[in-house]
Amino acid sequence: MAGGVAALLYNVSGKQAVASEVVVYQSPTCGCCNEWVSHLRSNGFTVSTRDRPNMQPIKQEFGVQPGLQSCHTAVVDGYFIEGHVPANDIKRLLSEKPAISGLTVPGMPMGSPGMEGHRKDSYAVLAVDPDNSTSVYAQD
Structure with missing residues (x-):
């Protein structure tokens, strides 16, 4: 386990899964x-944050392409999580372990975790394949 910290998660079938710490660069x-980090913590994740005045080197390091970027980048169990991805989608990712690079919610859609407010926009959580092609992983 990264840093020896783990969170217990339960997948849809009720089976227990262990996830490494989520590291958020912001x-x-x-x-x-900070609101998104609170969302993850309230959904059972152990999270550490790393402040970075320039996020572009982090996005490049993890292969997050410009059209898929948001304000923060997280990593967990070898996957990148870009932007305001809901905790349940991350739990599903860690349970299913698909052969993808990560998940992204490009931009900053209103109503996504951490972006709650007076309205809720529809948005898609995209799975990013190693070749940078995308597919819809979840729709909100």
Whole structure:
């Protein structure tokens, strides 16, 4: 386990799965990033944050292409999680372990975790394949 920290998660069938710590890279001045981290923690994840004044090197390191980017980048169990991906979709990812690079919610859609407000926009959680092609993983 990364850092020896683990969170217990339960998949849809009720089987127990163990996930490594979620590491979130974020701008030190971004409030919605902190709200998303709170969303993960309230859904059973152990999260550590790493403030970065320039996020582009992190996005490049994990292969997050410009059209798929958002404000923060997280990593867990070898996957990147870009933007305001709901905790349940991350739990599903860690349970199913598909052969993808990660999940993304491009941009910052209103109503996504950490972006709650006066309206809720429809958005898709995209799975990103190693060749950077995408498919819809979940629709909200």
